[in-house]
Amino acid sequence: MEFGEEHYAIEYFSGRGYRRLRCRSCGKYFWTLVERETCGEAPCEPYTFIGSPPVKRPYNISEMRRAFLEFFEARGHRVIAPYPVVPRWRKDLYLVSASIVDFQPHVTSGSTEPPANPLVISQPCIRMVDIEKVGPTLGRHLTIFEMGGAHAFNFPYREVYWKDRTVELCVEFMEGLGLREEDIIFKEGVWAGGGNAGPCYEVIHSGLEVATLVFMSYRTFNGVLEELPVRTVDTGYGIERYSWLSQGTPTAFQVIYSEILDKAAELINIPSSDEESLQKYARYSAWIQPAPGLSLAEARRKAASLAGVDLERLMPHLEKLERFYTVLDHTKSIAFILADGVVPSNSKVGYLVRLLIRKAQRILEQLGGRRALQELVAIQLDHWGKEFPRLLEMRDEIIELTSHEVEKFSESVNRGISRLERELAETKRSRGEIDADFIAKVYEEKGLTPDLVISAALKAGLKTPTIEEVEERMLSKHLEKPQEREDERIIEAAQLVKDLPKTEKLFYADPYAARFEATVLASTPKMIVLDKTLFYPEGGGQVGDTGKLMWSGGEARVTDTQIVDGVIVHFIDGGQPRVGDVVEGEIDYERRLSIMRHHTATHILIASARRVLGKHAWQMGAKKEADFARLDISHHKPLSKEEIQSIERLANEVVSRRLPVKTFWLPRSVAEERYGFTLYQGGEAPLGEVRIVEIEGWDAEACGGTHCVNTAEVGFIKIVKVERIQDGVVRLVYTTGPAAYKYLSGFIGELEKRLEGVEKELTQLKLGYAKLVENYQETVLKKVEEISATPSPQLKKMEEVVADLAAKIWNYSKSYQKEEMVGGTRLIFDFRPVVNETYFASLAREAVKHNTPSAALISGKSKTGMLIAVGVNRQLSKLGLSPKLVAEKLNASKILHIDDTVAIFELNARDVRPIYNEFKKLVETL
Numbered sequence: 015m016e017f018g019e020e021h022y023a024i025e026y027f028s029g030r031g032y033r034r035l036r037c038r039s040c041g042k043y044f045w046t047l048v049e050r051e052t053c054g055e056a057p058c059e060p061y062t063f064i065g066s067p068p069v070k071r072p073y074n075i076s077e078m079r080r081a082f083l084e085f086f087e088a089r090g091h092r093v094i095a096p097y098p099v100v101p102r103w104r105k106d107l108y109l110v111s112a113s114i115v116d117f118q119p120h121v122t123s124g125s126t127e128p129p130a131n132p133l134v135i136s137q138p139c140i141r142m143v144d145i146e147k148v149g150p151t152l153g154r155h156l157t158i159f160e161m162g163g164a165h166a167f168n169f170p171y172r173e174v175y176w177k178d179r180t181v182e183l184c185v186e187f188m189e190g191l192g193l194r195e196e197d198i199i200f201k202e203g204v205w206a207g208g209g210n211a212g213p214c215y216e217v218i219h220s221g222l223e224v225a226t227l228v229f230m231s232y233r234t235f236n237g238v239l240e241e242l243p244v245r246t247v248d249t250g251y252g253i254e255r256y257s258w259l260s261q262g263t264p265t266a267f268q269v270i271y272s273e274i275l276d277k278a279a280e281l282i283n284i285p286s287s288d289e290e291s292l293q294k295y296a297r298y299s300a301w302i303q304p305a306p307g308l309s310l311a312e313a314r315r316k317a318a319s320l321a322g323v324d325l326e327r328l329m330p331h332l333e334k335l336e337r338f339y340t341v342l343d344h345t346k347s348i349a350f351i352l353a354d355g356v357v358p359s360n361s362k363v364g365y366l367v368r369l370l371i372r373k374a375q376r377i378l379e380q381l382g383g384r385r386a387l388q389e390l391v392a393i394q395l396d397h398w399g400k401e402f403p404r405l406l407e408m409r410d411e412i413i414e415l416t417s418h419e420v421e422k423f424s425e426s427v428n429r430g431i432s433r434l435e436r437e438l439a440e441t442k443r444s445r446g447e448i449d450a451d452f453i454a455k456v457y458e459e460k461g462l463t464p465d466l467v468i469s470a471a472l473k474a475g476l477k478t479p480t481i482e483e484v485e486e487r488m489l490s491k492h493l494e495k496p497q498e499r500e501d502e503r504i505i506e507a508a509q510l511v512k513d514l515p516k517t518e519k520l521f522y523a524d525p526y527a528a529r530f531e532a533t534v535l536a537s538t539p540k541m542i543v544l545d546k547t548l549f550y551p552e553g554g555g556q557v558g559d560t561g562k563l564m565w566s567g568g569e570a571r572v573t574d575t576q577i578v579d580g581v582i583v584h585f586i587d588g589g590q591p592r593v594g595d596v597v598e599g600e601i602d603y604e605r606r607l608s609i610m611r612h613h614t615a616t617h618i619l620i621a622s623a624r625r626v627l628g629k630h631a632w633q634m635g636a637k638k639e640a641d642f643a644r645l646d647i648s649h650h651k652p653l654s655k656e657e658i659q660s661i662e663r664l665a666n667e668v669v670s671r672r673l674p675v676k677t678f679w680l681p682r683s684v685a686e687e688r689y690g691f692t693l694y695q696g697g698e699a700p701l702g703e704v705r706i707v708e709i710e711g712w713d714a715e716a717c718g719g720t721h722c723v724n725t726a727e728v729g730f731i732k733i734v735k736v737e738r739i740q741d742g743v744v745r746l747v748y749t750t751g752p753a754a755y756k757y758l759s760g761f762i763g764e765l766e767k768r769l770e771g772v773e774k775e776l777t778q779l780k781l782g783y784a785k786l787v788e789n790y791q792e793t794v795l796k797k798v799e800e801i802s803a804t805p806s807p808q809l810k811k812m813e814e815v816v817a818d819l820a821a822k823i824w825n826y827s828k829s830y831q832k833e834e835m836v837g838g839t840r841l842i843f844d845f846r847p848v849v850n851e852t853y854f855a856s857l858a859r860e861a862v863k864h865n866t867p868s869a870a871l872i873s874g875k876s877k878t879g880m881l882i883a884v885g886v887n888r889q890l891s892k893l894g895l896s897p898k899l900v901a902e903k904l905n906a907s908k909i910l911h912i913d914d915t916v917a918i919f920e921l922n923a924r925d926v927r928p929i930y931n932e933f934k935k936l937v938e939t940l
Contacts, residue, residue: 200217214229
């Protein structure tokens with residue numbers, strides 16, 4: 015893409031005597047007041063400001079930011095607070111790479127008014143495309159930087175200012191810093207990004223590009239330039255670069271991190287260097303540009319040769335210094351990304367921050383600061399939090415996330431290295447080299463950083479690509495969001511609706527309405543378009559409505575509803591009305607109400623999750639259907655039972671509080687200022703005004719769905735399933751209202767069936783176990799009797815232990831034949847096949863261990879008739895019944911043992927039933 019001279023030749027230049035020249039080195043055109051052979055930008059010329067700053071006084075970052083903002087504010091620009099670095103209002107980007115991203119595409123397309131016009135902002139930006147150059151170029155490349163953006167939006171009905179005033183303001187600002195206009199060069203360029211494009215000037219001073227002045231007047235569509243309705247002045251002033259220019263240090267890092275270097279030095283030893291040699295080398299550091307056919311080592315040798323320094327002598331200190339500064343850069347990026355609620359993972363922006371964390375951790379290990387990463391991130395938070403307070407809102411969470419990620423990385427390395435070595439050994443036998451895709455795959459599957467893989471591969475004797483090539487390959491897949499594949503039905507529908515007006519959305523006026531009348535605008539056997547409709551089209555995770563359409567002489571079932579370019583398409587099954595017919599529509603009302611409950615519950619739950627888990631918990635996806643809904647949230651650990659219960663409890667408290675759910679429209683800039691960027695929990699919002707769904711005092715989001723008007727209508731919210739669907743993302747599956755009742759009824763019914771089965775199995779198990787133990791016990795008792803008619807004390811003790819154990823199991827498993835209540839007394843009866851005095855005594859004693867009046871009668875056949883054991887507990891004894899009294903009343907023929915609880919005696923009887931009946935009468939008389 016190129017623009018002709020007419021796009022760059024402006025009145026300001028002609029009026030001031032600027033000349034258009036061509037650089038003999040790079041061939042680019044530039045504008046200057048004085049005769050020059052080159053464009054002035056390194057590497058066409060060396061940096062001349064290093065060691066000799068041209069600015070009238072040194073500025074730190076904070077001072078330069080303030081000078082920039084105050085300059086433009088004094089000239090009619092309103093100062094706007096910086097936006098997050100994660101642009102959740104954009105569906106095509108993971109990170110904010112320029113200040114104009116804050117206003118694309120809604121403002122630049124003319125869909126909505128800007129928050130001010132003109133405006134000025136100092137926007138933190140993150141660019142990872144040149145990550146391998148951070149450090150070696152000594153500050154020319156950074157992953158994070160502040161872009162001072164002065165923006166003017168020229169609408170057809172209002173011209174603010176354009177090229178001449180933009181250049182004039184730039185010169186005026188630079189002159190205010192003490193820079194001479196004749197030393198400023200405006201280099202012609204082309205800028206493209208976010209679907210927009212336009213000519214630009216790269217502003218050069220002392221070899222350094224300090225600003226870019228973009229005149230965004232086109233959009234790119236299928237490779238063709240189309241004029242935009244809004245012509246945007248998009249200027250980007252490098253706050254760090256102007257500060258560097260003002261101090262003239264060998265590296266920009268010395269300026270950016272000057273206030274935290276001492277604290278960082280307590281964690282890592284800052285490598286010493288030959289300052290004079292470093293300064294000379296730094297003037298040519300723009301030559302250090304690894305490229306195909308030119309390795310980093312070769313680029314360094316070229317820069318050192320031009321600078322006239324001994325590279326071999328400088329390198330040991332230089333490499334360590336580069337690593338140290340790289341870590342400072344990366345930890346600042348980590349702090350800003352995590353502060354926007356990102357959880358490290360293997361996808362989307364989580365992939366990018368994980369890459370930064372793991373790369374920084376590896377560099378720290380090489381510098382001997384293995385455990386310093388969390389502390390460095392904390393230092394960055396505390397320092398930059400003074401200027402960007404949102405960093406401190408999540409300070410503890412960010413440090414915890416960083417620590418967790420470092421631990422995971424350590425586990426990955428410990429687990430993955432040996433596997434990698436085996437894989438590399440196999441690779442060597444087959445092909446003898448590995449490529450960038452292999453290394454990227456190892457990182458994604460095993461978590462091993464490229465430097466670890468390359469080191470292991472070289473050790474195994476394999477050829478490898480450079481680390482710069484690998485990182486470029488890895489990032490190329492993850493820096494931009496992938497395009498979503500379009501449904502074939504939607505492609506077909508797009509042809510149908512091409513020339514139709516947007517559909518009137520009746521469901522916003524009354525989401526509780528069920529019937530309506532409308533006119534058919536387009537009709538095919540599969541699709542119908544109406545001028546207005548109550549059918550909600552799928553969007554924002556909410557499924558489309560179903561129902562039916564009726565007309566004179568026909569009817570069709572609506573199986574799905576979708577929206578294409580503002581036109582709602584009803585997918586049908588059945589008859590086909592004609593264009594112009596008036597139809598009556600009826601939605602599946604109960605289904606709609608259930609979906610509304612689930613959608614409102616989603617808003618309640620995400621706010622609950624953020625209160626329980628922390629502000630890093632962001633909505634990563636959602637689906638709202640009639641029977642169930644699901645919510646995917648970012649979180650770095652599996653949810654504990656207590657966390658799930660807390661989220662559910664808080665959500666149901668909100669339901670019980672009957673909070674009003676309000677829906678209304680606001681200009682985007684007003685909505686963002688009032689509610690912040692948590693508005694975009696559900697993702698990007700359509701262009702134009704933003705529809706707000708607010709649960710008073712609980713949650714506010716940009717959302718186009720249908721909702722209840724009060725939280726009480728949602729009904730009971732029940733989380734029915736929780737699972738980790740991928741690293742860093744937890745899914746909640748839940749149901750509400752009647753759908754929750756239906757689920758719980760089915761669940762309880764199934765549970766009862768299972769419980770019945772379990773109870774049967776448990777009863778059988780208890781009986782079987784008791785029988786097993788009883789048989790074992792009886793066998794032991796028989797053996798004891800066989801050994802000696804008069805057992806020794808040891809055998810007697812064994813008999814008592816076995817009998818007590820058997821009695822406990824017998825009582826626990828309720829293996830006795832009868833248990834009944836007689837006049838408030840608990841009565842136990844059992845007949846045992848094996849007769850043993852010790853055993854019977856243990857059974858009777860165990861049976862009456864109860865806190866209510868209890869008695870027991872245990873019987874068994876003996877040689878002379880019947881052996882009886884009677885047990886009476888203390889509560890019953892107080893009422894007048896004792897073991898001795900029972901023995902007397904039952905006419906015991908021989909008393910074998912008697913105490914306060916148990917009596918053992920013999921009876922001359924063969925049938926136990928009369929004995930039990932008599933025992934029962936004794937109890938009844940009490």
